[in-house]
Amino acid sequence: MRELDDALDQLHREARTSDASLDAVRARVLAAATAETAPPKRSRRWYAPVAVAAAAALVAGVLAVDNRSQEQRIAAPDATSATSAPEVELLSAPEYLNLAADAITATDQPLAPGQYRYIATHQWNSVGMVFATPADQPDAPASGYTWLRESRHEKWIPHDTNLEWMERRTPLEGLEWLGGSMPRSEAAEPEVTDVDTGERRGACGDFFPNSLPKKVCGDPSDWDNPEFYAALPRDPQAIVRYLRDATSHRGSAPTTAFHWGAEVLRTGLMPADLRAQWYRALALLDGVTAFEQGVNLDGRSGVAIGIDGPHQRRELIIDPATGDFIGERTTAGAQPHDPWVAPGTVTGFSSITTRVVDGIGLTG
Amino acid sequence: MSEVTGTPRCAAANRYVTTALDEPPDLRGPDVTSAFAELFDAHARQLRGYLAGRVGESAADDLVAETFLVALKRRHSYDPGLAPVKGWLYGIATNLVREHVRRETRGRRAALRVVGRPEPEPDHGHLVASRVDAQRQAAVLARALADLRDEDRDALLLTSWAGLTPAEVAAALGENDSTVRSRLHRVRAKLQALLTEETHDA
Numbered sequence: 001m002r003e004l005d006d007a008l009d010q011l012h013r014e015a016r017t018s019d020a021s022l023d024a025v026r027a028r029v030l031a032a033a034t035a036e037t038a039p040p041k042r043s044r045r046w047y048a049p050v051a052v053a054a055a056a057a058l059v060a061g062v063l064a065v066d067n068r069s070q071e072q073r074i075a076a077p078d079a080t081s082a083t084s085a086p087e088v089e090l091l092s093a094p095e096y097l098n099l100a101a102d103a104i105t106a107t108d109q110p111l112a113p114g115q116y117r118y119i120a121t122h123q124w125n126s127v128g129m130v131f132a133t134p135a136d137q138p139d140a141p142a143s144g145y146t147w148l149r150e151s152r153h154e155k156w157i158p159h160d161t162n163l164e165w166m167e168r169r170t171p172l173e174g175l176e177w178l179g180g181s182m183p184r185s186e187a188a189e190p191e192v193t194d195v196d197t198g199e200r201r202g203a204c205g206d207f208f209p210n211s212l213p214k215k216v217c218g219d220p221s222d223w224d225n226p227e228f229y230a231a232l233p234r235d236p237q238a239i240v241r242y243l244r245d246a247t248s249h250r251g252s253a254p255t256t257a258f259h260w261g262a263e264v265l266r267t268g269l270m271p272a273d274l275r276a277q278w279y280r281a282l283a284l285l286d287g288v289t290a291f292e293q294g295v296n297l298d299g300r301s302g303v304a305i306g307i308d309g310p311h312q313r314r315e316l317i318i319d320p321a322t323g324d325f326i327g328e329r330t331t332a333g334a335q336p337h338d339p340w341v342a343p344g345t346v347t348g349f350s351s352i353t354t355r356v357v358d359g360i361g362l363t364g
Numbered sequence: 365m366s367e368v369t370g371t372p373r374c375a376a377a378n379r380y381v382t383t384a385l386d387e388p389p390d391l392r393g394p395d396v397t398s399a400f401a402e403l404f405d406a407h408a409r410q411l412r413g414y415l416a417g418r419v420g421e422s423a424a425d426d427l428v429a430e431t432f433l434v435a436l437k438r439r440h441s442y443d444p445g446l447a448p449v450k451g452w453l454y455g456i457a458t459n460l461v462r463e464h465v466r467r468e469t470r471g472r473r474a475a476l477r478v479v480g481r482p483e484p485e486p487d488h489g490h491l492v493a494s495r496v497d498a499q500r501q502a503a504v505l506a507r508a509l510a511d512l513r514d515e516d517r518d519a520l521l522l523t524s525w526a527g528l529t530p531a532e533v534a535a536a537l538g539e540n541d542s543t544v545r546s547r548l549h550r551v552r553a554k555l556q557a558l559l560t561e562e563t564h565d566a
Contacts, residue, residue, distance in 0.1 A: 003563070004556040007505045008524040010498060015416040015424075016525060022408050025425050026401075029432040033400040036436065141515065141543065179459075181513070183466050292440070334447065335538055342459045343538045344438050 093290040093305045094283035096320045101276040104323035108272045109356050111159040118357045119268035121153045122298055123350035124174065127190040128338065145180025145187040146338045148347065151196065156360045157205070157269075161226060162217055165205045166360050171196050178347065179340040223267050229274055239281035254285040255309040262316055262328050268352045276323065282316070291315060297327040297351035304329060311337050312347065327351035391439040391449075399439075404432060407453055414454070414526040418461050427464060431457040451535030454526055458518050458536060497563075504562045508555055516551045519544055 091099070111117060128146035150172040157165055171192045177184045200207035204217040205224040220227040233239055243257035250256050261282050264270065270278065282288060285307065292304040295317050302324070306315030311333045317326040329349040332341045341347060357363065389399040408428055415431075416424040434456045435442070442452055509517055515537065522528045522536060534544040 003559050004552060005524070007501050007559060008520075011502055011505055011509075012417040015421045016413040018413075018416060018421060019409075020412075020421070020425075022412060022425070022428065025412075025429045026404055026408065028429050029404055029436070030397055030401055032433055032436055033397045036396045139546070141547070179462075181515070185466070331441075334443075335540075339539060342455070344441055 091290060091320075093288040096290050096303050096305055096318070097279040097283035097288070100318050100320045100323040101279040102323075103321060104272050104276040104279075111356060113159050114358065116156040116158055116357050116360055116362070117269075118355050118363060119155045119157070120353045120363070121266070121268065121350050122150075122353075123153070124148050124150050124176075124346075124348055125350075126178065126338075126347045128178075128180070129188070130338070141181070142339055143181035144338065144340070145182060145184075146178040146341055146347070147187075147190050148174075148176040148178050149190055150174030154363070155205075155268075156357070156362075158360070161204055164201050164203050164360070165207070166199065166201045167205075167207055168199045169195070169197050178345055179338070179342060181340050223264060224269070226269070226271075229269065229271055232274060234274065234277045236277055236280040236284060239277060240284050243281065243285075254287050255307045255314065258282060258285055258288065258307045259314050262314055265316065265325050266328055266350065266352060268325075268354045270325075272323075275325065279318070279323070295329070297329075297349065298353075300324070300326045300351065302326040309333055310335050317351075325352065389449075391435070391442055396436070396439070400432065400436060403435070403449070403453075407450065408432070410526065411453065411457060414521070415457060415461065417525045418521065419464055423464060427457065427460050430460050434460070447535035448532055451528065451532035453536075454522055454528060454532070455536035455538065458522065461518075462514060501559060501562060504558060505555065508558050512551065515539075516547060519547050520551050520555075523548060 125148070126146050127149050128144060130142060130144035152168075152170045152172055154168045154170075155165065156167070175189065177187075180187050202209060204215060206215040209215075215222065215224075217225075218227050219225055220231045222228055233242060240257070243260055244252040247253075247256040247260050261278065265275070265278065282305075287307045288305060289308065290303055290305050291313070294301050295304045297317055300319070302317040302319040304315040304317050306313055306329075313331045313333055315329045315331070317329060318324065319326055327350050330347050332338075332343050332345045332347050334343050336343060336345070336347075355364070389402040391399050391403070393399055411431060412424050412428050415427045419427060431453060435453060438456075442449070447455075509520075512520070518537060519533050522533045523530065528536065530544045530548060531541055533548075534541045537544065
């Protein structure tokens with residue numbers, strides 16, 4: 001192989017060994033680094049820079065519900081700092097989740113007859129193609145590609161759930177290339193299929209009446225049904241047991257239980273009293289971490305809390321000051337499910353908004 | 365911040381250079397600027413060599429900067445326990461190379477650009493025989509590299525030009541060690557066969 005090494009060594013050698021100055025590049029990088037406010041690490045907690053007034057309000061809200069070790073929770077703004085941004089400590093994940101749980105004091109607004117609970121999900125999902133490995137080359141690397149596609153799903157749930165519901169699925173313009181074993185230009189763009197679009201109505205949320213198993217009104221195992229939430233336990237330990245049981249067919253690992261917990265929250269149907277206990281339960285799972293503050297989804301900002309797995313990191317975005325569930329996010333881990341997706345790439349996220357509206361199809 | 369100033373010069377881009385730092389700077393620590401100054405000074409020169417080989421000198425500086433800016437943005441998610449910093453950095457750089465190439469042009473023309481255009485036919489009248497052979501060999505190699513799949517080309521050039529170990533390549537590309545080793549073995553054997561064939565033909 002000597003010949004190959006020599007030939008590689010000679011190829012573009014002049015460009016590769018050029019000692020052109022890197023000073024300008026260095027200056028650019030260090031200017032960007034300086035612009036980042038330093039987050040000093042204190043034991044397992046981080047300080048994250050937060051420069052906006054909203055964040056200060058958030059801290060005030062936090063302090064109002066939890067005054068323990070106040071001086072540990074907020075660092076004095078540094079008057080001499082170049083950015084003069086106050087530093088707000090990023091708490092541990094269980095602290096955030098418990099604060100968020102404490103902050104949920106309001107009960108859900110009850111629906112009057114004729115009113116609807118409106119749930120809007122603005123989402124970016126991974127879609128793509130994985131090609132089968134040829135039978136005679138079982139060790140061949142996987143091939144395929146992955147896109148990130150934007151869409152909106154809206155749902156109207158009536159006061160009496162036995163009445164007609166409506167949902168609307170709208171494909172949006174956003175499309176991003178996350179990678180592939182082939183160039184983007186050779187990968188087919190995802191198609192909009194029948195189920196990606198359109199408006200459907202049905203009593204009890206039965207939008208696809210021909211699908212099996214048949215949807216049953218009031219089925220307590222159906223996440224679309226208020227009965228499902230009514231039947232769940234309220235004790236955090238019991239909720240953890242539920243999450244483990246529900247995921248036992250997949251091993252009940254904390255990452256799996258957390259994922260399940262996030263998926264249930266994503267429906268936007270969880271009543272406030274259960275949501276508070278749900279947060280407390282998630283705080284009990286091993287490895288739950290607060291990863292990032294100030295994550296902005298559709299103009300609402302919160303803390304990203306989740307669990308790292310080898311293939312992906314799953315996060316909830318919650319507002320600890322109000323307990324609001326803002327949305328969720330999935331990021332590729334060190335060994336992404338699709339090998340052509342770079343570790344750290346966001347592979348999906350959604351923001352969920354719920355409100356009470358006065359008629360089917362109304363959004364505000 | 366700057367006890368560390370300027371950029372150390374080294375005749376990098378040699379294929380056997382390995383500079384995995386024993387103690388990488390704490391990228392998640394409080395002094396972001398110092399940490400990145402240290403990271404830059406340890407890796408930028410060699411990284412530029414690698415990128416200049418892949419996208420040409422004119423685009424290399426931008427991609428060096430981009431690599432460190434992406435690293436800066438992602439520093440909180442970098443886990444030294446999972447990947448050596450060098451592998452992490454070259455993983456970012458290699459993704460940027462792919463993006464750059466695809467943005468620049470499309471399809472096969474882009475693939476050629478990755479390793480530069482094939483050399484023009486040598487002028488026999490003005491060159492000694494060995495120089496002719498070297499040029500022809502370079503053209504054959506450049507063409508063969510352009511025809512490789514992305515992951516094969518990345519693995520080969522990360523070891524050859526960037527001096528990464530197979531384990532660092534695996535970390536950079538988010539794959540496992542043995543996949544990278546067998547891929548390297550296969551690609552190197554294929555290219556060596558091509559070069560041998562070319563020498564015999566000549």
